[in-house]
Amino acid sequence: MLRIRMHGRGGQGIKTAGQILGSAAFLAGFQAQDFPLYGAERRGAPVTSFTRVSPEPVLERGPIGIPDLLLIADATLLESVRPVPLNGADESTTIFINSSLAPETLQQYYQLPSLPVGLNLIPLCRHYLKKANLYSSALASVGARLMGSIDMGFLLEAVEIELEQQGLAEKQIEHNKELAQKVFESLTSVNLQERERTVIKAGSLALLEPRLAADSAPIILAAGNMALRKTGNWRVDRPEIDYKRCNQCLICYARCPEGAISVQESGSPEIDYEHCKGCMICAEECPGNVIQTVSETEDGS
Amino acid sequence: MSAITSNYKKIKDLNPHESLSAGTSLCAGCGGLEGLRLALKELGDDVIICNAAGCMTLLSVYPFTPLRGSWLYTTMGGPVPAAQGVRDALDIRIQQGDMPESENLQVMVLAGDGSSNDMGMGPTSSAIHRKLDFIYFCYDNEAYGNTGFQLSAASPFGGATQTAPSTGLHPAGAELPKKDLFEIWRAQNPTYIATVSPREPIDLANKFAKAKLMKGPRLFICLSPCPTGWGFDPKETHLIAKLARDTGIFPLKEFFEGKVMHNKVPRKRVPVERYLERQKRFQHLFIPVRQEETLAQIQSRVDAYWSQYE
Ligand SMILES: Cc1ncc(C[n+]2csc(CCOP(=O)(O)OP(=O)(O)O)c2C)c(N)n1
Ligand code: SF4
Numbered sequence: 001m002l003r004i005r006m007h008g009r010g011g012q013g014i015k016t017a018g019q020i021l022g023s024a025a026f027l028a029g030f031q032a033q034d035f036p037l038y039g040a041e042r043r044g045a046p047v048t049s050f051t052r053v054s055p056e057p058v059l060e061r062g063p064i065g066i067p068d069l070l071l072i073a074d075a076t077l078l079e080s081v082r083p084v085p086l087n088g089a090d091e092s093t094t095i096f097i098n099s100s101l102a103p104e105t106l107q108q109y110y111q112l113p114s115l116p117v118g119l120n121l122i123p124l125c126r127h128y129l130k131k132a133n134l135y136s137s138a139l140a141s142v143g144a145r146l147m148g149s150i151d152m153g154f155l156l157e158a159v160e161i162e163l164e165q166q167g168l169a170e171k172q173i174e175h176n177k178e179l180a181q182k183v184f185e186s187l188t189s190v191n192l193q194e195r196e197r198t199v200i201k202a203g204s205l206a207l208l209e210p211r212l213a214a215d216s217a218p219i220i221l222a223a224g225n226m227a228l229r230k231t232g233n234w235r236v237d238r239p240e241i242d243y244k245r246c247n248q249c250l251i252c253y254a255r256c257p258e259g260a261i262s263v264q265e266s267g268s269p270e271i272d273y274e275h276c277k278g279c280m281i282c283a284e285e286c287p288g289n290v291i292q293t294v295s296e297t298e299d300g301s
Numbered sequence: 302m303s304a305i306t307s308n309y310k311k312i313k314d315l316n317p318h319e320s321l322s323a324g325t326s327l328c329a330g331c332g333g334l335e336g337l338r339l340a341l342k343e344l345g346d347d348v349i350i351c352n353a354a355g356c357m358t359l360l361s362v363y364p365f366t367p368l369r370g371s372w373l374y375t376t377m378g379g380p381v382p383a384a385q386g387v388r389d390a391l392d393i394r395i396q397q398g399d400m401p402e403s404e405n406l407q408v409m410v411l412a413g414d415g416s417s418n419d420m421g422m423g424p425t426s427s428a429i430h431r432k433l434d435f436i437y438f439c440y441d442n443e444a445y446g447n448t449g450f451q452l453s454a455a456s457p458f459g460g461a462t463q464t465a466p467s468t469g470l471h472p473a474g475a476e477l478p479k480k481d482l483f484e485i486w487r488a489q490n491p492t493y494i495a496t497v498s499p500r501e502p503i504d505l506a507n508k509f510a511k512a513k514l515m516k517g518p519r520l521f522i523c524l525s526p527c528p529t530g531w532g533f534d535p536k537e538t539h540l541i542a543k544l545a546r547d548t549g550i551f552p553l554k555e556f557f558e559g560k561v562m563h564n565k566v567p568r569k570r571v572p573v574e575r576y577l578e579r580q581k582r583f584q585h586l587f588i589p590v591r592q593e594e595t596l597a598q599i600q601s602r603v604d605a606y607w608s609q610y611e
Binding site: 010011042043044045167169218220222223224225226227228229230231234249250251253254255256257258259260262263272275277278279280281283284285 | 330335356
């Protein structure tokens with residue numbers, strides 16, 4: 001059995017990618033299982049999806065702790081001291097990262113246990129779907145290609161089945177298939193093999209002692225400390241104010257749901273890029289159109 | 302309207318203080334978050350929020366909170382009983398001299414439309430009956446957003462939700478009209494009711510400025526365009542909110558001292574289709590074939606509403 005785990009953020013199509021890969025495997029004659037995991041259904045929040053593929057009935061259940069193939073659609077998820085996506089990965093795990101950086105650079109930068117496969121899906125998605133970060137078809141295609149046991153025809157059929165079920169228009173499905181094909185042809189298979197399972201030494205079950213609510217309830221005594229969490233890395237596009245043309249009407253400041261635009265002493269609005277999620281409301285709402293939309297992605301287009 | 306008026310006129314009049322910090326994991330472009338941010342600008346930090354499980358629960362995730370005021374998390378049916386408990390505790394402590402009057406807090410329930418229209422309604426009705434002194438802020442994203450956009454009693458007729466998709470048997474998606482929370486509250490004659498929109502910050506601030514000086518049950522229904530559930534680009538949140546007002550689908554109004562008053566009434570109403578066509582949840586009304594009858598019904602319900610006042 002092959003165990004594939006995908007990581008991305010809400011709104012990037014990670015759940016659908018897992019479904020497409022599962023369907024493609026099924027069409028190719030395998031047994032397949034796929035399901036997502038998310039804390040809350042929310043754009044920007046980390047989303048994981050799991051696909052198990054086997055010639056035999058898949059009887060294993062639950063999240064995949066030791067993946068054979070890791071597909072990471074959003075590299076910002078790796079930017080933490082203990083990056084969750086690397087859970088259960090070792091030298092024998094095949095890791096894919098959506099990035100234009102060289103595999104050696106990626107391995108060094110993110111301290112990966114093995115040399116990853118890299119491909120920048122952003123310009124491809126932008127080209128075929130007019131959306132830079134909708135990875136459902138592209139990521140499923142990466143999975144199918146790297147596995148090596150799924151023909152492209154089955155993959156494209158799966159793209160069609162799954163996206164049709166989501167009510168996508170025929171034209172959009174066509175563009176997704178073109179994208180999937182392009183991604184498939186841009187990579188070479190690694191002929192994925194099942195890895196040796198490492199036996200995990202389990203500890204004893206924790207014994208929970210009853211405690212008073214004052215000790216055990218999650219009480220937060222700090223005010224407004226959420227600002228310590230930076231949401232700036234959610235951005236695909238960045239709003240930039242052209243101060244020469246800004247007449248300080250402050251519509252942007254009033255409209256920003258994050259409160260990420262403050263008013264400086266001079267009366268000018270200022271964007272807090274550490275928190276701006278890139279919703280681009282300010283650029284859309286600015287009456288004088290003086291807020292530009294600048295791409296944050298590596299290709300800069 | 303009454304002696305209580307306030308007169309914010311421009312954006313520069315809004316309280317510059319941000320009572321809600323950035324960094325939360327709510328969706329980019331969330332209309333409900335913008336509504337709450339504007340409300341808290343006016344209410345300030347001396348508020349204790351009793352929250353019903355929903356999207357806004359993600360505001361405060363241990364060990365972080367974006368709030369400078371207080372927060373108590375409850376289940377979907379629980380925020381109003383929680384508010385009663387908090388209000389009583391504050392009153393008793395002040396009465397007994399344990400706490401100075403100057404440290405009194407505004408008690409505010411923060412709940413989604415699912416909680417407000419469905420399982421939280423019984424306790425709410427009881428609290429209005431008892432004249433509980435609290436503000437109720439319902440951010441109306443017209444479904445159970447936090448769990449993936451399932452049907453609520455506030456989901457509009459003709460919209461698709463995860464549990465009421467458009468199917469051969471039920472082509473319109475949701476088949477029942479939206480529950481009228483404003484009128485349900487009004488039947489119990491509370492102190493104040495207002496509808497607000499994140500697109501109208503001055504109107505919103507003026508309404509909160511008035512309400513915060515009143516006592517008793519006070520309801521706010523905040524139109525909350527939801528890019529994730531409604532299916533539109535996050536940057537269009539305010540455009541959708543504007544269309545909701547311009548089409549007359551979301552009337553801005555107040556109830557006070559027995560009277561209903563409309564604010565910012567659209568002079569000439571835009572056809573509802575302009576609002577519907579921009580959202581994926583209404584897409585089935587246009588493709589593959591136009592559902593003329595459903596579209597006409599949505600329009601005629603809006604027209605019928607306004608004909609009572611025109
Ligand atoms: C009594 C109870 N039932 C179910 C849940 C699970 N639950 C958590 S959030 C949620 C959806 C709430 O919907 P709504 O009130 O509309 O708020 P929104 O999610 O849209 O913000 C549900 C069903 C709960 N927390 N409490
Ligand atoms: S699902 Fe909708 S209402 Fe909930 S946080 Fe996201 S945008 Fe806001």
